[in-house]
Amino acid sequence: MEIYDDKAAELLERSYQTPEIVNQRLRTLTALAPKSGESIVDVGCGTGLLLEQEARAVGSAGRAEGLDFSDAMLAYARKRCVGLEQVGLQQGSAETLPFADAEFDALSCTQTLLYVKDMDQALREFYRVLKPHGRVAIIETDWSGAIINSHDPEISQRIFSAWGGAVVNPNLPRQLRPILAQIGFSTVRVEAVPLLNASYSEHSFSANMLENLAATAEKQSFISSEESKSWLQGIENLIQQDEYFFCVNRFLFTAVK
Numbered sequence: 285m286e287i288y289d290d291k292a293a294e295l296l297e298r299s300y301q302t303p304e305i306v307n308q309r310l311r312t313l314t315a316l317a318p319k320s321g322e323s324i325v326d327v328g329c330g331t332g333l334l335l336e337q338e339a340r341a342v343g344s345a346g347r348a349e350g351l352d353f354s355d356a357m358l359a360y361a362r363k364r365c366v367g368l369e370q371v372g373l374q375q376g377s378a379e380t381l382p383f384a385d386a387e388f389d390a391l392s393c394t395q396t397l398l399y400v401k402d403m404d405q406a407l408r409e410f411y412r413v414l415k416p417h418g419r420v421a422i423i424e425t426d427w428s429g430a431i432i433n434s435h436d437p438e439i440s441q442r443i444f445s446a447w448g449g450a451v452v453n454p455n456l457p458r459q460l461r462p463i464l465a466q467i468g469f470s471t472v473r474v475e476a477v478p479l480l481n482a483s484y485s486e487h488s489f490s491a492n493m494l495e496n497l498a499a500t501a502e503k504q505s506f507i508s509s510e511e512s513k514s515w516l517q518g519i520e521n522l523i524q525q526d527e528y529f530f531c532v533n534r535f536l537f538t539a540v541k
């Protein structure tokens with residue numbers, strides 16, 4: 285799965301404006317509770333959707349930094365945050381944050397740690413750049429718990445395995461709480477954030493994912509081209525019969541330094 289190029293940025297921009305991800309951002313912001321005048325950093329800021337909201341929350345007296353590996357993602361974030369002088373954007377890695385110790389009141393990192401090779405190092409960096417009592421909010425997904433109504437559940441399982449297996453840390457949610465505590469974070473809280481499509485809508489998270497899910501599994505030889513076509517056609521038939529159903533859980537971790 286290529287996550288850094290123009291096509292990935294365009295897909296993210298589209299699929300992350302669906303109601304489920306809008307709700308995910310609201311849950312993240314509510315948990316992080318950025319206040320006017322605070323400094324905040326969004327690690328793996330992508331196209332800047334969360335960063336823009338954080339910047340508006342801290343206001344012109346505050347500071348909102350966005351960091352991402354991908355120039356294609358940062359190009360969207362730059363456009364989105366034009367005119368917000370409190371925003372700084374830079375290319376960089378979660379494993380070596382280009383900030384001094386204790387610079388930030390809050391840090392967010394959503395759907396990014398799954399791609400980070402040295403995840404422990406990234407979490408130590410999060411701890412380092414936060415002020416004492418600084419807050420962190422992390423969102424991660426475990427695709428092994430994904431469900432979709434399909435005429436062939438076994439193919440669905442292979443498709444979800446391929447999708448989850450394409451990242452470095454596919455099962456982080458089940459491991460993250462004690463890791464955060466070991467690094468020194470306290471008050472670690474975990475909440476589920478379901479991405480639920482109990483019926484079909486074109487403007488939904490899963491509708492934007494279906495072809496990509498099948499294509500990724502096919503590319504990695506988890507399914508054949510025939511299986512991919514038949515799976516997508518089967519889902520299309522269920523949509524026509526109003527029998528569509530999809531759900532995967534994301535998990536929101538919050539903690540304090």
Ligand SMILES: C[S@@+](CC[C@H](N)C(=O)[O-])C[C@H]1O[C@@H](n2cnc3c(N)ncnc32)[C@H](O)[C@@H]1O
Pocket residue numbers: 287288296300327328329330331332333334351352353354357376377378379393394395396399400401
């Ligand atoms: C699925 S996107 C999520 C974007 C954003 N956090 C959001 O929720 O809208 C994952 C992002 O992580 C970035 N990324 C992946 N590995 C990274 C790393 N080691 N350091 C910084 N960014 C990274 C990618 O470029 C991509 O923009």
